[in-house]
Amino acid sequence: xxxxxxxxxxxxxxxxxxxxxxxxxxxxxxxxxxxxxxxxxxxxxxxxxxxxxxxxxxxxxxxxxxxxxxxxxxxxxxxxxxxxxxxxxxxxxxxxxxxxxxxxxxxxxxxxxxxxxxxxxxxxxxxxxxxxxxxxxxxxxxxxxxxxxxxxxxxxxxxxxxxxxxxxxxxxxxxxxxxxxxxxxxxxxxxxxxxxxxxxxxxxxxxxxxxxxxxxxxxxxxxxxxxxxxxxxxxxxxxxxxxxxxxxxxxxxxxxxxxxxxxxxxxxxxxxxxxxxxxxxxxxxxxxxxxxxxxxxxxxxxxxxxxxxxxxxxxxxxxxxxxxxxxxxxxxxxxxxxxxxxxx
Amino acid sequence: xxxxxxxxxxxxxxxxxxxxxxxxxxxxxxxxxxxxxxxxxxxxxxxxxxxxxxxxxxxxxxxxxxxxxxxxxxxxxxxxxxxxxxxxxxxxxxxxxxxxxxxxxxxxxxxxxxxxxxxxxxxxxxxxxxxxxxxxxxxxxxxxxxxxxxxxxxxxxxxxxxxxxxxxxxxxxxxxxxxxxxxxxxxxxxxxxxxxxxxxxxxxxxxxxxxxxxxxxxxxxxxxxxxxxxxxxxxxxxxxxxxxxxxxxxxxxxxxxxxxxxxxxxxxxxxxxxxxxxxxxxxxxxxxxxxxxxxxxxxxxxxxxxxxxxxxxxxxxxxxxxxxxxxxxxxxxxxxxxxxxxxx
DNA sequence: ATTAGCACTCTAACACGATGAGTGCTAACA
DNA sequence: TGTTAGCACTCATCGTGTTAGAGTGCTAAT
Numbered sequence: 001x002x003x004x005x006x007x008x009x010x011x012x013x014x015x016x017x018x019x020x021x022x023x024x025x026x027x028x029x030x031x032x033x034x035x036x037x038x039x040x041x042x043x044x045x046x047x048x049x050x051x052x053x054x055x056x057x058x059x060x061x062x063x064x065x066x067x068x069x070x071x072x073x074x075x076x077x078x079x080x081x082x083x084x085x086x087x088x089x090x091x092x093x094x095x096x097x098x099x100x101x102x103x104x105x106x107x108x109x110x111x112x113x114x115x116x117x118x119x120x121x122x123x124x125x126x127x128x129x130x131x132x133x134x135x136x137x138x139x140x141x142x143x144x145x146x147x148x149x150x151x152x153x154x155x156x157x158x159x160x161x162x163x164x165x166x167x168x169x170x171x172x173x174x175x176x177x178x179x180x181x182x183x184x185x186x187x188x189x190x191x192x193x194x195x196x197x198x199x200x201x202x203x204x205x206x207x208x209x210x211x212x213x214x215x216x217x218x219x220x221x222x223x224x225x226x227x228x229x230x231x232x233x234x235x236x237x238x239x240x241x242x243x244x245x246x247x248x249x250x251x252x253x254x255x256x257x258x259x260x261x262x263x264x265x266x267x268x269x270x271x272x273x274x275x276x277x278x279x280x281x282x283x284x285x286x287x288x289x290x291x292x293x294x295x296x297x298x299x300x301x302x303x304x305x306x307x308x309x310x311x312x313x314x315x316x317x318x319x320x321x322x323x324x325x326x327x328x329x330x331x332x333x334x335x336x337x338x339x340x341x342x343x344x
Numbered sequence: 345x346x347x348x349x350x351x352x353x354x355x356x357x358x359x360x361x362x363x364x365x366x367x368x369x370x371x372x373x374x375x376x377x378x379x380x381x382x383x384x385x386x387x388x389x390x391x392x393x394x395x396x397x398x399x400x401x402x403x404x405x406x407x408x409x410x411x412x413x414x415x416x417x418x419x420x421x422x423x424x425x426x427x428x429x430x431x432x433x434x435x436x437x438x439x440x441x442x443x444x445x446x447x448x449x450x451x452x453x454x455x456x457x458x459x460x461x462x463x464x465x466x467x468x469x470x471x472x473x474x475x476x477x478x479x480x481x482x483x484x485x486x487x488x489x490x491x492x493x494x495x496x497x498x499x500x501x502x503x504x505x506x507x508x509x510x511x512x513x514x515x516x517x518x519x520x521x522x523x524x525x526x527x528x529x530x531x532x533x534x535x536x537x538x539x540x541x542x543x544x545x546x547x548x549x550x551x552x553x554x555x556x557x558x559x560x561x562x563x564x565x566x567x568x569x570x571x572x573x574x575x576x577x578x579x580x581x582x583x584x585x586x587x588x589x590x591x592x593x594x595x596x597x598x599x600x601x602x603x604x605x606x607x608x609x610x611x612x613x614x615x616x617x618x619x620x621x622x623x624x625x626x627x628x629x630x631x632x633x634x635x636x637x638x639x640x641x642x643x644x645x646x647x648x649x650x651x652x653x654x655x656x657x658x659x660x661x662x663x664x665x666x667x668x669x670x671x672x673x674x675x676x677x678x679x680x681x682x683x684x685x686x687x688x
Numbered sequence: 689a690t691t692a693g694c695a696c697t698c699t700a701a702c703a704c705g706a707t708g709a710g711t712g713c714t715a716a717c718a
Numbered sequence: 719t720g721t722t723a724g725c726a727c728t729c730a731t732c733g734t735g736t737t738a739g740a741g742t743g744c745t746a747a748t
Contacts, residue, residue, distance in 0.1 A: 026741050039691050062698040062741050136482045140494065148492050150484065156502040235598045246582065254579040370710050383722050406710050406729045
């Protein structure tokens, strides 16, 4: 059987209506509120076909139809014309220029959650590919040093290290010079053992400290489990009747709170492909890798602050989420980010 | 009417039973499972009295009784003998010695949530009374400086500042000396204008930078809105039937997510009074200052890591929460904290 | 190919009665 | 005077039966 023009129109109608009402839609509704001028009986036949083809589902014998995952997928891929989003507020928020990046991310998450009325999550940027801007060693106590590492993108990490031998101010100053001469401008991957050896030679009796510092840098920069994920609006999900199985809702919000499971989702996001849809990905129902979200849909987008500093934003809602709006929102958000961070 | 020995025993029985079952308890249950050897009829009379006195409530005519807020209050104040908690795991967690304090707090929150099956919240420590351990100024770009501030308790704050005039490495070194000579060992309150003036004189043409740095310190140290609050186990609350009004549950979890409203609760916690109950506070039902938690009880405790570095932990559960266990848990937790941080 | 009409199915909503837990009251008892 | 047995009463809960309405699938007519 083929998906002809008319079937597509009907399918679109069904999905549109369902997105708004959240209730199964019947043949009569479609017949009345479409410009096709067909009787409900005809629609019924078409719907029967659509069901057979797997685009829609009947929850029970005498109910209307609701879109299946396949139906939503078709909608997202072919029928949806993106809305130009009305998120001008975004700009406002960014102009406050939150200096600390995590605060910014929290704001974005919240803004999106309020705007869309879905749950949002956002992962902090990954630094791995980044270069060390400078390293600063300071003496706290005789046997305690503070390492401050600044990475491209003005991200600052601190690390406190204990050393066995005592060090004085002058040595610290000397070490600072060594460290910066060798490390500045390097990414973590570029720090190899040969380099470390050379540094150790330079540091003469303070080899151990060099080793400690390198370790600290590695930990601070890599810090896989430091992947911060901020969520917002999780309780929005409680207001969608299709998710009101209590146990499921609980599991869902729990995953959002735990955050562990979300990492996969956010890290495996596709790269920014710079096309119209720039790294925007839609998971529908069982397409998502997280089991507790089988009844939801997730839209993710990859943002990039500066070269190589990138993270992911995700929006979680019911399968009948307003895909247009969500995608639109994300798109403008990405643009805003570009505008502010890249053109700066 | 007086609350005699027998009435107290009965009240205690009712509360105990209700804590376990979560269902209204009837006269017959008490008569059977108490060593008072009284018939249900007698119990009924007594219960009638207790109701009149306001300690218990009848949800509807033909149901058993449940404790009122007043009843719980009496229980907490007079009847409860604290359980010695079985939170030896706490020690384990602490020994991992999470170097970053916020990670530690998250762990504690989670541990408590898992242990008690209630929701927990924990506020990061307040630094206000703390002394500056050292200040470190570093040159990032010609017109961009990084201020690293370390406070007692090894808490590190970073601040990036823009300056109008350009500064070279030597000036930064000089400024560092000035800053540390004047500021080391001072608390924010002790930095007065006179001191700032003296520093400015020393810094000669770099007065502006001194001002900027002081500002940065003030912001970084004070940072009221930076009060981090971590929550955990919020979804635990969904499993208590008495909180399953959907709208209420939503509001409740929402407050926990928003965190704004929690600040009052956590900041106004009473000081550590070093007695047996060391700063542990119990809010029952309508006693709490947060409206969405009218149907819950909250237990808060104040912890202190080092002199002056203190914050608050809160546990939120249904009114029939296991007060003994919660208070016990918090108490051992406090002790552990003391042991590890103070005796060090 | 489309449509009107009809029989059929299924859910949601409501009423009804049975059940049982629990109470309050009264009268008898120690 | 305190305690208890007994009984009538209340009320939430649960299962059942009924009804209304929405929606379908099929068939026959257009």
